[in-house]
Amino acid sequence: MRATPIASAIWLWASPEAATAIATRDLPTILRTYRRLNGLSQIGLAELLGYDKSYVSMIETGRRAISDIATRRHIATRLAIPAHVLGVTGTDDAEYQAMLQFGDSTVRLADIARQAGHAVEAVNELWPLVARLEARAAEGHFERDSLILLAQARVALGVSLGTVLPEERLASAARWTGQAVNVAARLDDPRFYAHTLRMHGNELRKAGQLESATTHLHQSLELSSEPPNQGASLAFLARASGELGDRTQFDAALAAYRNLLERNTGSGLLFQPFTLREIYLRGLLRTGRAEEAGRIVHTTIGTPAAPQWHIIERVTAGEVLAHNHEPDAAEDAFRQAIRAGEQHRLPHQIQRIIRATTNTGMRELAAEAVAALQRLRGLLGHRTA
Structure with missing residues (x-):
């Protein structure tokens, strides 16, 4: 079954070059960068925007300044750019207040979408919230509620990107979860700090930064008190240890995970028998025990x-x-x-x-x-x- 083409905001977050261009808030720079990252000619960009090629060329070269709000809003919408980047709205308007009010729901719904197999849609839901919160922080607004929401949204965006990006771009996902860790460290909320460390550690693992990943995951485990959270940290730690080829650390993390699961009811994506089996199989393979993995691969545990x-x-x-x-x-x-x-x-x-x-x-x-x-x-x- 082939997937349906989508209008996605992923380009915006998947490249440092894109972030740099967006930060300039300069329309010609943004247009040129968008074309380069998406492999478009000026003709292709003109077709996307519904303009003539010559008009796009004049905008890119600065020969035509766009001051009309409707035109800037149209460009922002077509390119999946936050409207305020092009000066269409301010961060203190009613739209921002509404976004802040319903931000928690946006993050929760995005997480549900990702867990249900719709990570691209989760990215597209999260980016307007993250962009607006980033802009407010950049302007010196550091209210606690906004910072908490910013950290939550950064984690959710990073994990969603880590689901849909190819391997060569997974470092972008880790950058977002890392920024969430930086905020969470200042919020005096050990449970949330443990969550950000856990998710960042896993994104570091996926990006190939295994030593750093295990450090963050050990910290997360030390801060976690509820069995599902401890189990999630152990799941990621076992996987990172296996990929490091560290048999001793892998076996210890897996044994702790199994013992915890035997004493508690499994819940969530990471703390349950099916996940345990997958991590066990992969870890055995990565630590040189393929034959042992082969003896259990035909067994089924959980769903x-x-x-x-x-x-x-x-x-x-x-x-x-x-x-x-x-x-x-x-x-x-x-x-x-x-x-x-x-x-x-x-x-x-x-x-x-x-x-x-x-x-x-x-x-x-x-x-x-x-x-x-x-x-x-x-x-x-x-x-x-």
Whole structure:
């Protein structure tokens, strides 16, 4: 099933170059950067905006200044740019107050959408809130309620980006969750601070910064008191330890996770039997125990709490099966993951499949995964340099 093309704000947050351009609030700079990051010619941008190429050229070169509010609002809408960046609204207007009032609901609904397999939609819901809060903070407004909401929104945006960005851009997601940690450290709220450390640690892991990831996850575990939160920290810590190849730390984290789960009812995405099994399989593989992983890969424990966890598990199972010389079963698991990964727009899971199938000589399947990744890049506005 092919995903439907979307109008996405992901380009805005996925590149430091985009953030720099937005910070200038200079329309010509923003237009040129948008074209470059999205691979558009001036003709393509003109078609997107509904203008002539010559008109777009004059705006980009500064020969035509746009002072009309309706035109600036139109450009902001078409390019998924926060309207206030182009001077259309101020941060103290009624729109901002309403956004602040319902900000908690926006973050919660975005998290629900991400967990239900709609991370792109979550990004598109979060970016106006984050952009407005960032602008207010930049102007020197540091009310506690606004800062708490800003940290919550930064975490939610970073995690959503970490779900939909390809591997080469996952550092962008970690930057957003890292900024949330910086705010949470000043709020005297240990539970929330633990949450930001936990989510940032996982985004660091996904971006390949494994030592830093384990440091943040240990801190999160020390600050966590409720079993679901402790379990979530242990889940991420076990995964990061496995990817480091640290057998001792992986085994300790997994044993603590299992013991905690045996004493408490599982809940959420991370603290439940299905997640435990997936982390166990992947950790065994990463710490040189593929045969042991092969002995349990055919067992089923629990059900996934969200669509992406089924995909993650299918990729892990495919890797284990391939390492244990079960090509037919591995191919079936990978094909399930490719179809669902494309449907739910999870490029880095498909990138895992490409590596695994390439390393094991499954060339036809690797080609299918590459084609799926290319389609996703087109849908999400991801361009390779």
